[in-house]
Structures are given as structure tokens and as C-alpha cells.
Amino acid sequence: MRKTFLLIVAALAVTAVVGATAGARPTATPGVTAKSILLEGTYPLSGPASGYAPIPVGMGAYFSYVNAQGGVNGRKINWHYEDDGYNPANTVQITHKFVEQDHAFALVGGLGTEPQLAVRQYLNDNKVPQLFVATGATTFDRDFAQYPWTIGWQPDYEAEGAIYGKYVAANMPNAKIGILYQNDSYGNDYLRGFKAGLRAHQSQIVTAQPYDLSATTPPAVQMVKIKASGADTLVLFATPTPTIQAYVIGTKIGYKPANVITNSVSATDAFLTIAEKSGSDIVEGSLSVEYTLDPANPIYNKQPGMKLYRQIMAKYAPKANVNDGLNLYGVAKAWNVVQLLKSLGKNPTRTGLMAAARKMTFTPGKKNANPFLLPGVSTYTRGNFQFPITQVKLVKYVNHVFQPQGKLFAGRGALR
Amino acid sequence: MRRLRNPVAFGVLVLAVVLAPFLFSNYRTYQLGFVGLYLVALLGLDILTGFTGQISLGHGAFMGIGAYTTTILVVDHGVRDLWTIPLGGVVAGVIGLAFGIPATRFAGPYLALATFAIPLAFIGILKRFPHFTGGTNGKNLPQLHPELGWHTNPSIWFYVVCWFVALVMLPLAFFIVRGRFGRALRSVRDSEIAATANGVSTAGVKTAAFGISAFYCGVAGSLYAIGTTYVNPDTFPIDLSILLLVGIVLGGAGSLYGMLFGALFVEFIRLTWGPALLNLFSKAHHIDTHAPGSGLVVYGVVLLLVLYLAPAGAAGLVRGLSGRPAFLRRKEDPSLSDPGLV
Numbered sequence: 001m002r003k004t005f006l007l008i009v010a011a012l013a014v015t016a017v018v019g020a021t022a023g024a025r026p027t028a029t030p031g032v033t034a035k036s037i038l039l040e041g042t043y044p045l046s047g048p049a050s051g052y053a054p055i056p057v058g059m060g061a062y063f064s065y066v067n068a069q070g071g072v073n074g075r076k077i078n079w080h081y082e083d084d085g086y087n088p089a090n091t092v093q094i095t096h097k098f099v100e101q102d103h104a105f106a107l108v109g110g111l112g113t114e115p116q117l118a119v120r121q122y123l124n125d126n127k128v129p130q131l132f133v134a135t136g137a138t139t140f141d142r143d144f145a146q147y148p149w150t151i152g153w154q155p156d157y158e159a160e161g162a163i164y165g166k167y168v169a170a171n172m173p174n175a176k177i178g179i180l181y182q183n184d185s186y187g188n189d190y191l192r193g194f195k196a197g198l199r200a201h202q203s204q205i206v207t208a209q210p211y212d213l214s215a216t217t218p219p220a221v222q223m224v225k226i227k228a229s230g231a232d233t234l235v236l237f238a239t240p241t242p243t244i245q246a247y248v249i250g251t252k253i254g255y256k257p258a259n260v261i262t263n264s265v266s267a268t269d270a271f272l273t274i275a276e277k278s279g280s281d282i283v284e285g286s287l288s289v290e291y292t293l294d295p296a297n298p299i300y301n302k303q304p305g306m307k308l309y310r311q312i313m314a315k316y317a318p319k320a321n322v323n324d325g326l327n328l329y330g331v332a333k334a335w336n337v338v339q340l341l342k343s344l345g346k347n348p349t350r351t352g353l354m355a356a357a358r359k360m361t362f363t364p365g366k367k368n369a370n371p372f373l374l375p376g377v378s379t380y381t382r383g384n385f386q387f388p389i390t391q392v393k394l395v396k397y398v399n400h401v402f403q404p405q406g407k408l409f410a411g412r413g414a415l416r
Numbered sequence: 417m418r419r420l421r422n423p424v425a426f427g428v429l430v431l432a433v434v435l436a437p438f439l440f441s442n443y444r445t446y447q448l449g450f451v452g453l454y455l456v457a458l459l460g461l462d463i464l465t466g467f468t469g470q471i472s473l474g475h476g477a478f479m480g481i482g483a484y485t486t487t488i489l490v491v492d493h494g495v496r497d498l499w500t501i502p503l504g505g506v507v508a509g510v511i512g513l514a515f516g517i518p519a520t521r522f523a524g525p526y527l528a529l530a531t532f533a534i535p536l537a538f539i540g541i542l543k544r545f546p547h548f549t550g551g552t553n554g555k556n557l558p559q560l561h562p563e564l565g566w567h568t569n570p571s572i573w574f575y576v577v578c579w580f581v582a583l584v585m586l587p588l589a590f591f592i593v594r595g596r597f598g599r600a601l602r603s604v605r606d607s608e609i610a611a612t613a614n615g616v617s618t619a620g621v622k623t624a625a626f627g628i629s630a631f632y633c634g635v636a637g638s639l640y641a642i643g644t645t646y647v648n649p650d651t652f653p654i655d656l657s658i659l660l661l662v663g664i665v666l667g668g669a670g671s672l673y674g675m676l677f678g679a680l681f682v683e684f685i686r687l688t689w690g691p692a693l694l695n696l697f698s699k700a701h702h703i704d705t706h707a708p709g710s711g712l713v714v715y716g717v718v719l720l721l722v723l724y725l726a727p728a729g730a731a732g733l734v735r736g737l738s739g740r741p742a743f744l745r746r747k748e749d750p751s752l753s754d755p756g757l758v
Contacts, residue, residue, distance in 0.1 A: 083691075085686075086650065087651060088646055088650055089640070092644040092645065092646060093447070093450070094687060097687075101441055101442075114552065114553065117553065117554065117646070119646075121556050121558075122559070125559060184551060184553065185553050212543055
């Protein structure tokens with residue numbers, strides 16, 4: 001009995017000493033020291049969404065490049081990211097760690113609508129920047145008044161939908177439209193934007209078929225209904241796997257729409273190649289949109305941004321697949337982060353960072369546009385307009401590569 | 417001496433629980449709060465798996481039912497969060513009983529397969545009724561606020577709530593597995609035929625164990641929702657059910673204190689120990705720690721090592737350290753003769 005008691009006392013004494021020495025004191029501005037700035041983010045490196053894993057690699061490559069040139073105002077960027085497996089419960093715990101234990105200056109580029117929704121209130125309560133989340137859910141940009149510490153980056157789904165609507169209204173006034181959409185905020189954001197873009201042409205929609213992400217079978221019934229409706233223009237507002245399935249099922253049931261429009265999330269070379277290899281013959285000619293340079297298309301190789309991208313990736317992420325556009329997405333986003341940090345001067349604060357993010361003018365006219373975005377695309381926010389990227393270019397899938405079509409479209413602005 | 421062991425062990429646990437927030441950072445305390453709620457879930461599952469011998473691959477869904485009960489009551493009906501904790505347990509327990517009545521007619525692996533349907537159906541139902549459950553977008557809960565006039569960090573308050581519940585549920589589990597009912601549970605595990613011959617209603621006992629375990633998991637789920645302040649279908653994946661089962665095995669099925677080790681494992685392996693071990697290896701062997709799925713490798717290796725080196729789990733290991741080495745002892749199942757001990 002006495003021995004046990006002594007053991008317990010000894011164990012408690014040891015833990016007390018360890019605990020007392022382990023707690024690091026937060027500095028005046030969390031995450032900022034004389035020599036470094038700590039930025040952190042959560043990404044799905046495992047699980048169903050692990051296909052997005054190249055994004056933080058691209059971001060890290062760009063930060064390493066900036067650090068090699070002396071960093072930002074004399075401070076090196078310390079980039080740290082962790083795997084949440086696309087489970088919001090994990091995102092919450094890791095985010096608590098970033099804020100309460102690591103004392104990150106800002107959380108940057110966190111990926112996924114639901115994971116980022118899960119931590120939005122917490123980060124706003126703690127006044128920690130939730131900068132440039134990697135999701136196009138409209139709420140992250142639109143609801144800035146309620147969540148002043150949160151901002152998106154890429155074109156929002158609603159705006160992208162509106163661009164397809166406007167394009168159809170202008171160029172295919174006689175098309176009969178059949179829509180397959182995911183029955184959640186993702187698909188509904190797209191659908192709402194699409195209808196807003198069509199305006200008076202909404203009657204061109206002959207059918208809109210929802211499917212459930214949790215459904216265990218491919219959307220075959222929906223595709224049959226779309227074919228039966230006589231639609232000659234197929235619009236897919238679906239995530240990658242159902243998109244591929246829809247392409248394949250379409251061919252199997254003998255459906256030959258004159259045009260196919262596919263939302264940009266699912267419209268990558270990799271996904272469409274899978275659809276073709278699985279036997280779909282309606283992939284060729286698919287329409288979508290792009291806003292960054294596309295490393296898979298050689299026509300961009302002479303762009304200064306593409307040259308710099310390839311240099312950075314070769315030096316700082318040599319193992320990555322440089323032709324995967326997700327790396328470039330990461331590099332492009334990191335460019336904006338670095339510009340914001342530079343503008344904060346010698347004494348960066350979280351408040352200053354958000355103020356700068358709310359008033360961005362990275363536009364081609366000012367000669368400081370993001371070099372990794374398509375020529376002419378700006379990152380611009382001001383006052384009540386908090387949608388950083390809104391311009392996109394229509395692209396057509398020809399011979400395994402997306403070819404740009406015509407001029408830039410602005411998704412926002414015409415909506416209101 | 418033996419009679420003293422349980423009260424002493426419980427006293428040490430209470431002391432450690434009281435002291436921990438003073439020793440660790442707010443974030444670690446927050447994580448230890450999750451250990452407390454996983455302990456509750458594992459105790460429940462242990463009553464079903466360790467003591468009654470029925471394997472369930474679906475208890476993550478009962479945590480989900482508790483979590484959604486809390487969320488819907490707090491967000492849509494303005495109920496105080498703390499009051500929803502027992503309600504989450506009751507709702508999950510009733511559903512568990514209702515499921516248990518037909519399902520426990522299955523034996524062994526067939527029951528496991530039937531329970532596998534629970535999380536699958538649960539996720540489908542959540543998405544089917546978005547107006548009620550919030551659908552894939554889920555629902556945000558408000559942060560838990562300290563009460564009783566105590567001003568402290570929300571993370572520490574969360575810890576206090578979780579461990580208060582855990583320290584009530586642990587003795588309760590002891591009472592459940594003791595005495596007549598406890599003997600009935602273990603007789604069903606060891607031989608259903610013998611149990612029936614002795615007048616034990618095996619289906620009744622199994623159904624009761626199913627309901628009790630669902631109640632425990634529902635309580636844990638309520639705490640889980642309060643801790644993460646967010647629920648959606650992705651927060652209760654099928655992996656969670658399997659992880660709970662792994663926690664039982666690693667803690668030592670049929671031991672209640674062993675669940676403490678299981679709970680530590682469930683909370684820390686994926687987000688803390690896995691990445692830390694991986695970092696250690698990567699420095700020595702230049703492994704890409706950010707390669708997709710690399711964290712799972714550590715998880716798998718740890719699992720295999722434990723099953724190989726300590727097949728009776730952490731509880732078995734402790735038992736081995738305190739007595740003669742395992743290979744010198746007679747083969748016996750200590751939980752049978754002495755259910756309440758470590």
C-alpha cells in the first residue's frame with residue numbers, strides 16, 4: 001500500500017515538472033516571431049477526398065521559394081499542414097491545436113465546405129483569420145458581415161453556374177437543357193446561379209434531376225429521364241465520381257447530347273480521361289471554365305507565370321506531378337497570401353491581415369496581377385464585394401486538353 | 417487487499433482527472449476531454465463485446481444518434497446543452513433496444529454483419545431528411561460555456577463535463593457487470609447452451625446488453641457534439657465504429673479499467689501519435705510524411721504490434737506486470753472469475 005502511494009506521488013511530481021516547463025508563452029501577435037510567421041491549414045491527405053493532396057504541396061513550394069529570397073519583410077514563412085481525412089470532427093480538433101497550442105498567425109487555404117463550416121464559428125469567436133478557404137461554397141464569401149474573419153478565394157459555385165447560364169442564353173437560345181445536380185448545397189449553389197444567369201431563358205430547362213451523394217448506385221435513373229425529356233444539352237453539376245458515371249451511363253443508354261457542360265470541380269483532364277477510358281463517347285467537346293493557367297495545356301508554356309511555376313516546382317517539389325493543375329492552384333493561392341503579408345509591413349497583425357484581404361487590388365491594370373491566374377483575371381475585394389476571384393474563361397475539351405474559348409466572363413456583378 | 421483494489425484504483429483515477437488540467441495545456445486538456453467521452457463509449461461497447469461476447473460494427477452510429485439528439489434539441493429547440501446529455505443516451509438506448517430485439521437473434525458473425533448496417537442506414541437517413549438533420553451541410557452548435565459561476569476556458573469546462581459524466585458512468589458499469597445480471601452476461605458469452613440450460617434468457621440478456629451499450633454510446637455522442645460544436649454525416653463515418661472496436665481490443669475486452677487505455681488510443685492515434693511517430697521515422701529514412709494515407713500505416717503497424725505482443729490488450733499487459741509473467745500462468749480468463757478488476 002505504502003509503495004503504491006509513493007509511486008503515485010513520484011509520478012505526479014514528474015508530470016508536474018514536465019507540465020510546468022512544456023507550456024510555451026504566446027507572443028504579442030500569435031505566430032509571429034522576429035524571424036518567422038506561422039501559417040497552418042487542414043487538408044484531406046487520406047480518405048475519399050485525398051485527390052486534393054497536391055494543393056498544400058504547391059503552396060509549400062511557393063513559400064519555400066519566397067523564403068529562399070529572404071522571406072517576407074525579413075521573416076520566413078513557416079508552413080505547416082495536417083491531414084483531417086475530410087472528417088469535420090478531425091478538422092475541429094486539429095484547428096483547436098493550431099490555435100491554442102501552435103498559436104498560428106492565420107489558417108490558410110483549409111479545404112472542404114463541411115470541414116471549414118465546422119470551424120468557422122470557432123475561428124471567428126477567437127478572431128483567427130480563416131484565409132482563402134479551398135471551397136467555392138458561396139456562404140464563405142457572401143456572409144462576410146457575420147463572419148468577418150473568414151474569406152474564400154476561388155470563384156464561388158453560384159457565380160460559375162451563372163456563367164454557364166449566361167453563355168447558354170447568349171449562344172444556344174434554342175437548346176433544350178437537362179440538368180443532373182447533386183442534391184446538397186454544392187449542387188444547389190450551382191443550380192441557383194445557373195437559373196440566375198439564364199434569366200428569361202429559364203424555360204429552356206426541360207428537366208433537372210437531383211441525385212444523392214449517399215446513393216450507393218450511379219445516377220442511371222436520372223440519366224434515363226434526362227434522355228427521355230429530349231434535352232439536347234446536358235449540364236452536370238456533380239462531384240467527380242458521379243460526373244464520370246454520368247458520362248459513361250449516357251453512352252450506355254445511347255444518349256447523344258449536342259453539348260455537355262461540366263462544372264470546373266469535376267472538369268480536369270484526369271477525371272475526363274477516366275470517363276473516356278471507361279467507354280464514354282460524349283466527353284469530347286465538353287464545356288467548362290478555368291481561371292488559373294493550365295499546366296496540362298502547352299499553349300501556356302510561354303507565359304511568365306507558367307515558367308516561374310515550373311522552376312519553383314522543379315526546385316522545391318521535385319517529386320510532384322507538375323502537370324497536375326492542383327499544384328498550380330496551390331502556388332497561385334500562396335502568391336496572394338505572400339502579397340497580403342508583404343503589405344502588412346514590419347509588424348503584421350491578424351486584424352491587419354483581414355483588413356488587407358478585404359481590400360485587395362491585384363488587377364492586371366495595376367501591373368500586379370497574380371501571374372499564375374489566366375491573363376486578365378484579378379483578385380479584387382472592396383466594401384460589400386468580398387468574392388476575390390470572379391472571372392473565368394470558357395474552355396472546351398478537345399483531344400484530351402482544355403482549349404480556351406473567347407474572352408473572360410465575370411460571374412459576379414451581372415448577378416445583382 | 418483485493419477488496420481495496422477497486423476503490424483505490426478509482427481514487428487514483430479521480431485524483432489524476434482533477435490534476436490533469438493543471439499539468440497540461442488547454443489543447444491537451446481539450447483532447448483529454450475527448451478521452452473521457454471515448455471512455456464512456458468504450459465502457460458501453462465493452463459491456464456488449466467484452467462481457468456478453470457480441471461483436472458490433474455499428475456503435476459509432478449510436479454516438480451519432482446521441483450527437484444529433486443534442487444538436488437538434490440545442491439548435492432548433494433552445495434546450496440547455498447540458499440537459500441533453502442524458503437525453504442523447506436515452507434516445508440512442510431506446511433505438512438500440514429496438515434494434516437489439518430482432519438483431520440479437522443472430523449469433524456471432526451474423527450479428528456483426530447486421531450491426532454493420534446501422535452506420536450505413538444512419539448516414540443515409542441523415543441525408544434523406546435535411547430539414548430535420550441539416551443534411552450534408554450539418555449543423556453548428558454554440559460553444560459550451562462554463563457554468564456554476566466559474567470563469568474558465570471553454571476547453572477546460574468541456575473536460576470537466578466529460579470527466580464528470582465518465583466518472584459517473586464508470587462505477588455504473590461496475591454495478592452492471594457485477595452480480596446476477598453480470599453473471600448472466602458472461603454466461604451468454606461463454607456458452608449460450610449452458611446459459612439457456614441454467615434458465616438465462618439469452619435473447620433477453622443480449623437485447624438488454626445492446627440497449628445499455630447504445631445508451632453509453634449515446635451519452636458519449638452528446639458530449640462529442642458539444643466538443644466539436646458541429647455535426648454532419650461525415651463526422652460519424654463507418655471507421656468510427658471500427659475504431660471503437662479496436663479500442664476495446666487494445667484496452668482489453670472484458671476489463672473496465674482497460675478501456676482507459678483504449679480511449680487514450682482512440683483519441684490520440686490518428687491525430688497525435690500517428691503523425692508524431694511518422695515524423696520520427698521520416699527523419700531517419702526520408703519518408704514523405706504528407707503522402708496520402710501515410711498516417712494509416714502507423715495506425716496499422718501499432719495495431720499489429722499490440723495484437724502480437726499483448727493479445728489481451730493493455731489490461732492484460734498490466735495484469736502481466738503485476739503478477740507472474742503470462743507464459744508462466746495457467747490459461748484462464750480473469751474477467752470470468754473476477755470481473756471488476758483491472
